[in-house]
Amino acid sequence: MEEEHNSNEKENALCGRSLTAASRDGGGRMPAAPLAQGKVERGKVYSGDGVLGYLEMLEAQAHELGLKQEEKEQQEKKLDRLKARVQELRARRDELRAKVELQEKRLLDKEGVMADPAQPSAQTVLEWKVKSLKAMLQVFYLTGISGKLTKQGVCFCISTAYEGTYLDSYYVDLLIKPLVKIQRHSVPVFIPLEQIAKKYLQTDIRRFLSVLSDHLNAYVGRRHQADQLEEHFSDHIDGTLQRNSLCNLLVFNYTVSSNSKTFPFNVRLLYGDLCCSLPTEAIISCTPGTLPLLAEMAAAHSNAFRHMALHKAFDSLINAKESQN
Amino acid sequence: MDNSVYQVYEDEIQLLEEEIKLLSDKYEDIQQESTFFSDEEVLIKLFQREFLAEHKGHGPPLDLKAELESLQRDLSFLVKFTGIQITSHSKKTLEKTGNRTVQKHRLSGNCQSLPFSLEFQLLEVQNKENVSAAITDLSIAIESGQHSELSKFVSRAEENGNLLMFFRNLSSYAEWCEHRRCTFLHFKAKYPNIVTLPEGQEGDHIILRNPQLPGFELMIVWKMHIDEEGTTTPVLDLLPKVPQQEPSHANRWKWSKLLSCTSTMFYLKALAKMQVCLLLGSSLGAEESIY
Numbered sequence: 083m084e085e086e087h088n089s090n091e092k093e094n095a096l097c098g099r100s101l102t103a104a105s106r107d108g109g110g111r112m113p114a115a116p117l118a119q120g121k122v123e124r125g126k127v128y129s130g131d132g133v134l135g136y137l138e139m140l141e142a143q144a145h146e147l148g149l150k151q152e153e154k155e156q157q158e159k160k161l162d163r164l165k166a167r168v169q170e171l172r173a174r175r176d177e178l179r180a181k182v183e184l185q186e187k188r189l190l191d192k193e194g195v196m197a198d199p200a201q202p203s204a205q206t207v208l209e210w211k212v213k214s215l216k217a218m219l220q221v222f223y224l225t226g227i228s229g230k231l232t233k234q235g236v237c238f239c240i241s242t243a244y245e246g247t248y249l250d251s252y253y254v255d256l257l258i259k260p261l262v263k264i265q266r267h268s269v270p271v272f273i274p275l276e277q278i279a280k281k282y283l284q285t286d287i288r289r290f291l292s293v294l295s296d297h298l299n300a301y302v303g304r305r306h307q308a309d310q311l312e313e314h315f316s317d318h319i320d321g322t323l324q325r326n327s328l329c330n331l332l333v334f335n336y337t338v339s340s341n342s343k344t345f346p347f348n349v350r351l352l353y354g355d356l357c358c359s360l361p362t363e364a365i366i367s368c369t370p371g372t373l374p375l376l377a378e379m380a381a382a383h384s385n386a387f388r389h390m391a392l393h394k395a396f397d398s399l400i401n402a403k404e405s406q407n
Numbered sequence: 408m409d410n411s412v413y414q415v416y417e418d419e420i421q422l423l424e425e426e427i428k429l430l431s432d433k434y435e436d437i438q439q440e441s442t443f444f445s446d447e448e449v450l451i452k453l454f455q456r457e458f459l460a461e462h463k464g465h466g467p468p469l470d471l472k473a474e475l476e477s478l479q480r481d482l483s484f485l486v487k488f489t490g491i492q493i494t495s496h497s498k499k500t501l502e503k504t505g506n507r508t509v510q511k512h513r514l515s516g517n518c519q520s521l522p523f524s525l526e527f528q529l530l531e532v533q534n535k536e537n538v539s540a541a542i543t544d545l546s547i548a549i550e551s552g553q554h555s556e557l558s559k560f561v562s563r564a565e566e567n568g569n570l571l572m573f574f575r576n577l578s579s580y581a582e583w584c585e586h587r588r589c590t591f592l593h594f595k596a597k598y599p600n601i602v603t604l605p606e607g608q609e610g611d612h613i614i615l616r617n618p619q620l621p622g623f624e625l626m627i628v629w630k631m632h633i634d635e636e637g638t639t640t641p642v643l644d645l646l647p648k649v650p651q652q653e654p655s656h657a658n659r660w661k662w663s664k665l666l667s668c669t670s671t672m673f674y675l676k677a678l679a680k681m682q683v684c685l686l687l688g689s690s691l692g693a694e695e696s697i698y
Binding site: 160161164165167168171172174175178179181182185186189202204205207208209210211212213214215216217218219221222224225226227228229230231236241242243244245246247248287288292295296299 | 412413416417419420423424426427430431433434437438439441442444448449452453455471472474475477478479480481482484485488489491493496498512514529539540541542543545567568569570571572574575578579582
């Protein structure tokens, strides 16, 4: 549409010029009418007729000029917008900076409670309380057992952690009437949930959750150790680490060196206690015939695996090896 | 005009927007963390007439009230259920950049009747799917007093930074202590003439004395051992006390009979709660029946 408008403008401009040209010429009459009437159609080539060709060229130039003009205007507008936005944001940023500085200064001066001099509105107080309660509930998450009351009972959330790192959390949605029952849960299949529920759910919900939490934390701890081993020591392990879904059976191979000869070791870790994240058995096997030589080393390694976290034990064994070499 | 001119402005805009977000988060965090309204103030505001008048029965403000009440219900349930009551909690945002937040928490409260106080830093990193959390710089203070056995467990927990296990195990330990306290009180109430609690109900031993057998005493010690891993093991011990002078033959016989009954039962070292009660009950019953 703009183009149409422009072409009309151009037409008028052309007409204007041609008429002026005609009048300047004095004698030689050039009929203005045919030009005014003639509509320049784009795409059609008027060959041969020099004047029309010239006019076409002029028109094209004007068109381009118009476009460039517009483009320039748009660019300037955009630039102005951006500049304005930057100003706006700078002002907001400076305002916030000042606010925060004032807050921090007040805190240092300890000018009493941070309430506004005016009475705080109900909205402010309640919003503060809601945030404060949510923070408290987050702390319960950190303690391992948290939950939410539901219409028919409670939905407990069991969080797990290994040392300081929080890992997965699991849900157990309980119905409490007429009997305590598990409505829904996100506990993995290989955890003996039914057995634990059968033993404790009806009589002592706290004990039920406590035992379940022990199982889940131990499982997650074993899995985490195996993951850490794979992540950090994959180049020291021959092949891949084999494990079952409950992560209570881990098998892997690595090489040890003795008297500048290398020997393969196969480790089989059995976690007999499902509530424990350390193995009850660490069986190390070597190629037949080499055992007498390596018995002491194997015993030491087995001991390390049984008393330390897997990735830490492996780390210490690797470093001991390297320091030997 | 080429795009590089725009780019300069657009880059600045983006930087400013990020900075504004950080600043406003910081402002809100400081505001939240440095303000305190007591429960009374909150209650007052909750029923403040202006508040009810401000928003006549519809829209977000009532949702705020409902949300507040729902959170309070959940919290009081958890306190009752877990026995962990937090009496003061303060947190301070130390660092908030991009997807990383570090907050310092100070917490004190009771676990059953065991007071605790701790401090830690919580690092949260926003990943694609979830938020990962890790604890660092954990520092725990427990009133040792009668619970000196806790010190090894506490220092191990501080080393590992395993706040979760600390709470799980402390809960378990505190529950056992609570159970011991209830058991002692129960027998004190049932056999007031025979049973004494020299260290009160929080103590770890109970003394049985029969007024008809002066000089003879039976001390039942019920200690809670908590190992470094945090596993609580109740340990029962029986300590008889016999007067130095030669007791009469009859008394001696009565005493040894009582002792053998009680010791057989006790040295079974029952760990189950019910069995301990039964044991104490039977021993006290035996004592009564002999006389």
